[in-house]
Amino acid sequence: MSRIDVNKTYKLFIGGAFPRSESGRVYEIKGANKKFIANPSLASRKDLRDAVVAAKSAHPGWANATAFNRGQILYRIAEIMEGRSEQFVDEICALEGVTNKVAKSQVEAAIDTWVWYSGWCDKLSSVTGSLNQVSGPFYNFTSPESLGVVAIFAESKPSLLGVVRTLAPVLAGGNSAVLIASENYPLPAITLSEALATSDVPSGVVNILTGKSAELAPWVGSHMEIDGVDVAGLSKKQEEELKLVGADNLKRIFRFNLDNHPERILSFMEQKTVWHPIGI
Amino acid sequence: MIIDGSEGSLKKFLSDLPPVDQVGAEARAAMLSTRSIKTTSKAWAIDMAISMVDLTTLEGADSFGKVKALCAKAVRPDPTDLTVPSVGAICVYNDMVKIARTELDAIGGKDIPVAAVATAFPSGRASRAVKELDTQDAINAGANEIDMVIDRGAFLSGRLGEVFEEIKIIKELCGDKAHLKVILETGELVTYDNVRKASYLAMLAGADFIKTSTGKVAPAATAPVVLVMLEAVRDYFALTGTKIGVKPAGGIRTTKDAIKQLVLVNETAGPDWLNPSLFRIGASALLNDLLMQRMKLRTGHYASANYVTMD
Numbered sequence: 001m002s003r004i005d006v007n008k009t010y011k012l013f014i015g016g017a018f019p020r021s022e023s024g025r026v027y028e029i030k031g032a033n034k035k036f037i038a039n040p041s042l043a044s045r046k047d048l049r050d051a052v053v054a055a056k057s058a059h060p061g062w063a064n065a066t067a068f069n070r071g072q073i074l075y076r077i078a079e080i081m082e083g084r085s086e087q088f089v090d091e092i093c094a095l096e097g098v099t100n101k102v103a104k105s106q107v108e109a110a111i112d113t114w115v116w117y118s119g120w121c122d123k124l125s126s127v128t129g130s131l132n133q134v135s136g137p138f139y140n141f142t143s144p145e146s147l148g149v150v151a152i153f154a155e156s157k158p159s160l161l162g163v164v165r166t167l168a169p170v171l172a173g174g175n176s177a178v179l180i181a182s183e184n185y186p187l188p189a190i191t192l193s194e195a196l197a198t199s200d201v202p203s204g205v206v207n208i209l210t211g212k213s214a215e216l217a218p219w220v221g222s223h224m225e226i227d228g229v230d231v232a233g234l235s236k237k238q239e240e241e242l243k244l245v246g247a248d249n250l251k252r253i254f255r256f257n258l259d260n261h262p263e264r265i266l267s268f269m270e271q272k273t274v275w276h277p278i279g280i
Numbered sequence: 281m282i283i284d285g286s287e288g289s290l291k292k293f294l295s296d297l298p299p300v301d302q303v304g305a306e307a308r309a310a311m312l313s314t315r316s317i318k319t320t321s322k323a324w325a326i327d328m329a330i331s332m333v334d335l336t337t338l339e340g341a342d343s344f345g346k347v348k349a350l351c352a353k354a355v356r357p358d359p360t361d362l363t364v365p366s367v368g369a370i371c372v373y374n375d376m377v378k379i380a381r382t383e384l385d386a387i388g389g390k391d392i393p394v395a396a397v398a399t400a401f402p403s404g405r406a407s408r409a410v411k412e413l414d415t416q417d418a419i420n421a422g423a424n425e426i427d428m429v430i431d432r433g434a435f436l437s438g439r440l441g442e443v444f445e446e447i448k449i450i451k452e453l454c455g456d457k458a459h460l461k462v463i464l465e466t467g468e469l470v471t472y473d474n475v476r477k478a479s480y481l482a483m484l485a486g487a488d489f490i491k492t493s494t495g496k497v498a499p500a501a502t503a504p505v506v507l508v509m510l511e512a513v514r515d516y517f518a519l520t521g522t523k524i525g526v527k528p529a530g531g532i533r534t535t536k537d538a539i540k541q542l543v544l545v546n547e548t549a550g551p552d553w554l555n556p557s558l559f560r561i562g563a564s565a566l567l568n569d570l571l572m573q574r575m576k577l578r579t580g581h582y583a584s585a586n587y588v589t590m591d
């Protein structure tokens with residue numbers, strides 16, 4: 001007798017929990033072979049709002065953790081992903097229709113990306129900060145600080161690596177993130193959220209939504225609590241629209257062409273300069 | 281008169297009260313919390329809730345500066361939007377009453393009452409003489425409302441006459457100078473039956489308001505507790521023709537929580553109670569959330585805590 005399939009319900013990841021969309025909506029994902037794969041949640045603007053609330057409240061704890069500790073946690077994500085690599089490979093194969101070998105190399109690249117950014121955490125302020133010469137009896141030094149809540153529209157392909165290379169630098173800088181997975185390739189992002197939930201990443205530091213970018217983008221743009229946006233997964237037109245509404249609270253809105261690069265981290269950080277009198 | 285003033289008649293009256301259906305009260309409160317209040321109703325509810333907030337600071341670290349800042353916020357909760365109503369009252373410790381009253385009068389908040397927590401707040405563990413002095417001190421300093429705590433120890437050990445007597449004495453001290461709010465501290469009363477009994481006891485003794493909690497004990501103003509108290513004021517009105525106010529305090533932090541309270545009021549005591557003179561919400565963090573939700577309704581996009589004051 002054949003066994004009945006036990007299929008996974010793909011849900012959102014908000015504040016460390018895995019809720020369905022408050023709207024109750026789902027949408028259908030088909031694989032490269034046009035066969036049904038899953039019904040992930042179709043996030044609404046209220047799910048986005050909840051995710052931002054979770055991200056905002058998690059931000060101080062994450063930003064104030066020592067950079068060394070953040071680096072350890074990012075490395076831990078790589079460790080946990082390594083153990084789940086087969087699941088990632090299967091999902092990438094089904095979604096993107098690539099060979100096992102190609103999928104495997106994407107997963108490895110994604111894991112290596114975490115390791116790469118984990119190393120940067122405690123080196124950022126030494127490499128990019130400075131002790132400035134000023135014409136007065138002051139120590140004047142500059143060091144980078146996290147922005148706050150950063151929203152990410154993940155690229156569609158490569159489906160896993162696209163998520164990790166946008167998410168890792170945001171976390172490395174001490175920001176909390178609301179990641180909107182690509183509409184057609186969201187499964188690796190959801191599986192990643194399961195890895196994140198068991199990687200010592202504090203609840204709410206990463207929140208992952210699945211659904212339609214076009215529906216959520218205007219709300220991301222106008223949300224006053226979101227301080228930065230990586231628009232990798234948006235079209236040029238959507239990006240322009242988001243920039244228009246995002247100007248209200250001076251959001252940092254970026255699209256990166258670079259591969260792994262510290263500029264990706266620093267773009268979502270602010271340089272803080274402190275004056276301190278000498279001799280006190 | 282419902283009771284003749286003797287402890288015997290009081291005890292008889294309270295023990296004859298019907299018991300609270302615990303499951304029923306919780307289910308009813310939960311059902312009412314699912315009401316969806318949107319758009320214009322929500323805008324109305326937010327403004328109503330703001331005008332009902334007893335803006336509170338009850339910390340050991342309170343300073344004159346903090347109280348003054350709170351007064352400014354009470355008069356004009358959102359300085360960027362003059363259509364936001366002032367809050368219901370300021371709620372402070374005794375020694376801050378004078379500064380609060382002076383400040384409010386100076387900045388155009390003459391109509392905003394100052395409530396003082398008296399009678400050895402929050403525990404109520406002091407002798408009768410101290411509690412009386414405490415109250416007198418607050419009234420002398422200019423308090424318009426007195427938030428007194430009941431002696432929960434006496435209540436729980438059945439010395440109801442003592443609790444009754446104490447409220448009566450404090451009420452006499454208040455006279456026509458101050459409104460009396462009686463804090464039941466429902467988190468320490470354990471059962472809904474006790475909440476109902478204590479509500480009636482306070483109302484019979486002369487309370488103008490019954491208040492759930494000090495805010496120092498959890499659980500505080502849970503929905504079923506507020507429901508039981510609202511039923512008590514409704515039934516007391518039917519019995520005597522006197523309207524007593526209700527003030528939930530503690531644990532109401534979001535606009536959603538506040539609107540749930542308003543739904544409870546409307547559906548239990550009735551629309552007459554949707555009025556700051558009969559319903560108040562004791563809170564500190566709540567006001568910012570109300571303001572942010574108001575901004576959201578006005579501007580159409582989600583607001584940020586960066587645009588409201590840190591208290």
